[in-house]
Amino acid sequence: MVKIKLERDFYARETLTVAKDLLGKYLIHRVAGEELIGQIVEVEAYKGIHDKACHSYGGRRTPRNEIMYGVAGKAYVYLIYGMYNCFNIVTSDKGNPEAVLIRALKPIQGIEKMQQGRYKKVGNLSKQQFKNLLNGPGKLCQGMHINRSHNGLDLVGDKIYLLEQEKTIGEIMTAPRINIDYAEEAVHYPWRFYLADSPFISRSS
DNA sequence: AGCACGATTGCCT
């Protein structure tokens, strides 16, 4: 695997561009001397103050979403439904409070530790359990051991960071975002992106 | 202080 880390200028660009470019990249989390690695196969863009699905819609600025108002390339991690975490990457080059939700990863390295986080289980996984390791925003946080203690973490660093991929990634699919029924006109915006041939996406559209 | 709700998931019919 080539080891080219994504730097600030990658994240500090227009959010839809960053979202699509994130597909295929490797997400690394160093935990207890081990590198957990997943390849990004599905994302959603949240485009700030004019996007009714976005936490910063209308300029809303609270302790929870404060990090979105800062520099690009930091982690925005929040609790959803009282049970799961969602991992986002802050984007944009104009100080706009925007981010990309990472929705699914292909497991690459550190499978044992991933299943420990997901299933509290060691040993062999069924084919179905392996496919379900990281194929959803809540699931990938469990598997990658990401939680709210990582909110605000700089991804241009050595704890959680991203690496360039070495190969082309194939066809990118575009679709409306998932579970944002409340978002009125933004419900249909085509801001979900995923790899057409990946078995590890959260759901087919 | 109270309360409605969610960028999800897993289990049920």
Next chain:
DNA sequence: GGCAATCGTGCTT
């Protein structure tokens, strides 16, 4: 397909 779990957050009283 439906729906409960579970609690921090943000808004209202």
